[in-house]
Amino acid sequence: MNRTRLTPHPMDLPPGLTSIREAVRETPVRATCDVLVVGGGPAGVGAALAAAQTGADALLVERYGMLGGMWTAGLVNPFFEATRNGWIVTQIVRRLEEAGAWMPWRWAYTFDPETMRRELERLMSEAGVRLLYHCLCVDSIVEGNRVRGVVIESKAGREALLANVVVDCTGDGDVAARAGAPFEFGRLGDGLVQPMTLMFEIDGTGDFAQDSAAALFDAMAQAIEEHNLGVELPFGRANYVPWLIALPAAGTAAVQLTHVYRLNPLDPADLTAGTIDARRQAAEAVKILRHVPGLQGVRLRRTAAQIGVRETRRILGAYQLSLDDLAAGRRFPDGIASCAFGVDIHEPAPGAGVPSGHGATMQPYEIPYRCLLPADLLNLLVAGRCISGTHEAHASYRVTGTCVATGQAAGLAAALSSARNLPPSQLSGPSLRAALIHLGVALP
Ligand SMILES: Cc1cc2nc3c(=O)[nH]c(=O)nc-3n(C[C@H](O)[C@H](O)[C@H](O)COP(=O)(O)OP(=O)(O)OC[C@H]3O[C@@H](n4cnc5c(N)ncnc54)[C@H](O)[C@@H]3O)c2cc1C
Structure with a gap:
């Protein structure tokens, strides 16, 4: 049995000790797959369903006992950007409508979170996605600059999951950060992130x-x-x-x-x-x-079971989406999702009368595939709120419908690159865009 031993006895430890050395260990491999999706929120659901529906053997690992992330554990409503975002959002909305758990609310739609949990599980089961709940991803397995899988911790101990391609949908970019991807945190200047909200x-x-x-x-x-x-x-x-x-x-x-x-x-x-x-x-x-x-x-x-976290790491990718892109309503040859949601910044420091996003303007814009590709790492994609963008741009594309759409694109890309034995960074962005349009994503 592999144990980390503290010598001398803890009571005799010198004051000021700030770390301990863990023992080297053998970590059993619990599973291998084509596409491993870490995190089952809106982005993870989009990624796993898109990968499995494209024919990949997809495994989704989630720390809680439910899918949905902020939709369910966070009780976040309404659902923004529920139209024009492709087939996965459409499948989710249809299920909620059929269950009488969906209704229009002002400029968006609301849903029943309990029905959302159940319907997402049904969709996963129908698509053949393997689910693993109650496992926290605690590390990334990297060879050179190639991500090979992740280490999880659960009641069963510490285990490895290996995959051809990993999609980081943790919201916080945990997998990418642990693999050494560069990231930004908070707004320029004081590094503050948007406040948290318990729904x-x-x-x-x-x-x-x-x-x-x-x-x-x-x-x-x-x-x-x-x-x-x-x-x-x-x-x-x-x-x-x-x-x-x-x-x-x-x-x-x-x-x-x-x-x-x-x-x-x-x-x-x-x-x-x-x-x-x-x-x-x-x-x-x-x-x-x-x-x-x-x-x-x-x-x-x-x-809610989980306090609402609006913003943490923004993984730096091959392209960083900025407020200029939003203001110009920019399109990209490798645009894989679109967003028409405004710049919704809850002031990081409490202040009266500051309008959301300081009144920043935007037009419907596209998100390039390059925002999902962490710099300098192979076989890893990010999707959801942790993709590559500035503090201001993130305040728009972080809404749930757009997160499903970036997840959907990442899942499709992961399945294609696994089948072709190519790193996702070597897939053609314009071809991926064309495939998404063919599958019904409204990209002009
Ligand atoms: C208070 C609040 C209000 C909001 N209001 C709206 C709104 O009205 N409408 C809207 O559309 N959007 C809204 N948003 C934004 C939206 O909810 C999030 O940006 C969106 O859910 C992000 O999706 P995601 O899949 O990237 O991450 P998340 O929804 O955070 O999902 C991440 C998933 O990964 C899991 N996970 C995380 N780390 C690990 C790990 N290490 N190992 C295993 N699993 C892990 C989590 O448990 C979770 O299930 C709001 C956000 C907040 C916080």
Whole structure:
């Protein structure tokens, strides 16, 4: 049995010890596959389904006991960019519609998260994707600059998964970062990332219809003052928060309100502090909402299992998408997905009156395949919110429909490169674009 031993005994350790040396170990290989997708959020679902539907033997590994990422563990609603994004989004939407778990909401759509979990599992099973839940990917296996697989940790211990191509859909770019890919973190200048938000659901909303974020902010501020509630809202008056997002089940809503600032979502101590603070904010918010006309009957149903992380690593790829590209509505010969969502930056430091994205303008734009190819690494693709882009551009393409679309493109590319025994970086971007258009992705 392979053990890491501390010598001398822990009680005798010298003060100031900052690391220990682990024993060299043999790590059993649990599985091999053509395409390994790490992370089962919107991007991972897109990647695994696209790879398997193209004929690859696809394995998806996920740390939680569910698919959906922010859609389900994070209770994020609504679904933005649900149209024009190709066949995988269409399959998901159709399933939710058939289950009566999908409805239009303002300029987007909302869904029932429990139905989402179940329908995603059905889609995976029908496509033949192998699923492995409850496994955290903790390291990448790299030979030279070639990614060969990942190391996972679970109740079964530490094991390896090997693949021809790996697709990093962890949101945080864990696989790419552990393989040595360069990345950026936060905005230029102070390195701050967007605040985290613990989503929660309420019931008892009746037929309350919210006009705007500012109108609900004003109503809550008035309730605090008139009823001497002795609490503060965690953010200033802005155009993007708070929102009560009506869900398909009558009288229920997802609430986008709590905000925790200046924390590092890659640090478990910060995640813990942020989660506890945001859970307190959620309970206080419900007390305030009960004094807002039309919302007297609301109750807290549940907070999300996972605090919402908007931004962490942005892996640097062969191309970095920028605000200029968005402002120009740029198209690319290797464009593999499009996005028409605005630049939605929740101010990294709390401030009143700052409009989302500082009022940055954009036009529908494309995302080039090169943003999915981490610099200097072979056999690895990234998809979802960790692709290569600036802090500002990321604030647009991070929405879930676009993440499915980059995942779909990465899954197709991974399946093709595995079948042709070529690294993804040697696939032709324009040919991939043509294949995606052929499969119904609306790229002009
Ligand atoms: C509070 C909040 C509100 C938002 N509101 C909206 C909205 O209204 N509409 C919208 O469309 N988008 C919204 N977004 C953006 C959107 O939810 C995310 O950008 C999107 O979910 C990112 O998709 P992803 O697949 O890249 O990552 P995620 O959804 O984060 O999924 C990553 C998956 O990988 C798993 N994982 C991570 N690390 C590991 C590891 N090391 N090993 C194994 N598994 C791992 C996670 O458990 C998760 O399932 C919001 C985001 C937040 C945080």
